[in-house]
Amino acid sequence: MVTTNVNVGARETVAPAAASKLYFAAWRWHFYAGLYVIPFFLMLAVTGLCMLWIAHLGGRDGERITVVPGDAPMALSQQAAAARDAVPGGRLMQYIAPREADRAAVFRVDTADGAAMMVAVDPYAANVIDSWPRRNGAYDLADRIHGELMLGVTGDRMVEIAASLGMVLVASGLYLWWPRNGRSWRDALLPRLGRGRSMWKSLHGAVGFWLSIVLVFFLVSGLSWAGIWGEKMMQAWNQFPAEKWGAPLSHANHGSLTNGPKDVPWTLELTPLPLSGSVAGAEGVAEGLPLTIDVMDRFAREIGFETGNGARFQMNLPQGHEGVWTFSRDSMSTDSLDPTADRTVHVDRHTGRILADVRYDDYSLYGKAMAVGIALHMGTLGLWSVLANTVFCLAVIGLCISAVVMWWIRRPAGAGRLAAPPMPRDMPLWQGARLVGLAVSLAFPMAGLTILAVLALDTLVLQRLPGLRQRLS
Known part of the structure; x- marks a missing residue:
């Protein structure tokens, strides 16, 4: 390797070395971000699939309950009275009109202690068909896991960290798979079938490359619901x-x-x-x-x-x-x-x-984007959006599985450590990397706090425990 003290041709020979160091640094960050993100991405994809198909096939709040249409619906007040009487001491809160003539009307009636009940009523007979606790079905279970791991605020923050680090994962993944060193755009965009780790790497890189823009959309639209980036920042700036x-x-x-x-x-x-x-x-x-x-x-x-x-x-x-x-x-x-x-x-x-x-x-402009983005994110634009989101969720699951398989094949047998990509010494353009890290931290605070926590852990704890540091490297 020609070093930087060579005058003639130094610019041409140093650049590949610098690029190689940046590549390994990006790979290392990609690896460690993936350690945290992969379990969450798997959870989000699986629960997302469940919500997609439960909502499409059965509905979320009883809107698909069918009735036999009559000549004309009874007065809404009669329907509401039937719903209220089905919940002793209940207070009528909400009416959800049927989508079609052969669907039930649904009412929300709160109990005396504040619990919300949903009551389905036949609009043509004002008879109660069914009642159930609001947001207590299979869809809602998947939704609570999807959004907060059923842990409330703590779970919301954990999911937000994963989504924020997902942006780091996408950026570093694109850098790693960008065509260079003789690799063509065909290699980047089309996986090469074969055997072993090279096949898994090609599949992971190509699918990730195609999926990157869609994944960023899902991450941003999901983060817009989150407690910090969403509620404290984006919603606060875009409320009506x-x-x-x-x-x-x-x-x-x-x-x-x-x-x-x-x-x-x-x-x-x-x-x-x-x-x-x-x-x-x-x-x-x-x-x-x-x-x-x-x-x-x-x-x-x-x-x-x-x-x-x-x-x-x-x-x-x-x-x-x-x-x-x-x-x-x-x-x-x-x-x-x-x-x-x-x-x-x-x-x-x-x-x-x-x-x-x-x-x-x-x-607002962002509010309009979210109105459309939510419908795309949730797959509520019809069967085509359900199918498109299904393909996306399956692709995310495939990315996670291929990442684990690549690590499993690459790890040294019996090494007793994570076998993370090595951090190159004398990193070039390190000040620029710090600026990028600062920009990510400002744009996505939970990612920034996590990165700072990891750096603090490395400096204050792992440096003093070489055995543990070795296992995590």
């Missing part, structure tokens, strides 16, 4: 400016309407609800009409909340003297196949005036 409504604002936000998993538009979740009882608002329900559930149901349909062709709307009833009637159709609740049809309307419970009418066009 409720002040433009001109109505008094509640201390409760739109997220409080669901009493559980996030089922309201992403950009509205942290936005305060308006309050009833003022002179604010635009013309709404005709003056003189009683503001009953029947009148409000008819009014919702008059202003554009149609049902049929797979679409539905939801009505939240006002709670308390200052509560509002809320009509909504949004991608978070899978109310239609068109995420750009999002709409949320609040009506004063005393005057019938429209206090807010928020549509997709009113969202």
